[in-house]
């Protein structure tokens with residue numbers, strides 16, 4: 087099914103280069119990449135409107151964060167899941183940017199993210215960038231930053247170990263896998279700032295926790311909030 091879906095999508099984007107980034111249907115420029123039907127159907131979490139929410143609570147006891155949210159639920163078999171996969175591996179970096187613009191506008195309007203100073207995308211290891219040619223989280227952060235009128239810093243946090251993909255690992259392995267993989271370059275530049283760490287998919291939170299701990303160790307007086315594009319539904323206690 088997903089192969090057929092991908093083939094249809096590729097055909098549509100070929101015929102309609104400005105088609106909807108989710109379903110591929112033709113759209114006008116003013117729709118910013120996503121058609122009316124897909125905007126209506128999007129499984130948003132609305133976590134960004136409340137301080138207490140399952141994403142922020144996910145970090146309780148793990149890392150000290152100010153705010154935390156995710157834009158959509160990462161549900162198996164949905165078009166949105168296909169979309170995120172596409173923006174990660176399929177070369178469709180514009181999807182990440184367009185989604186970022188939408189998510190950033192929601193964060194801007196929520197009121198909880200008003201004192202953010204800078205957005206930092208979770209970096210990929212340079213070898214992984216060579217293979218994929220881009221980091222989807224950077225495009226996501228740039229889209230968000232555009233709506234929030236804030237700068238993006240993609241140089242201060244460095245990933246110095248090319249850990250194997252988290253998706254193939256079980257819970258406890260994920261934690262051992264990410265320990266000490268991040269370091270901070272020029273920590274003085276982040277002093278006193280409120281950082282919004284941006285990642286594509288939040289599952290256990292192991293990768294983000296490793297990055298937050300590295301930032302706090304290098305820059306004790308900075309505050310960190312977290313924004314993921316998608317979150318798996320199973321971390322929601324009430325669902």
Ligand SMILES: [Zn+2]
Nearest residue numbers: 106109121124
């Ligand atoms: Zn659509």
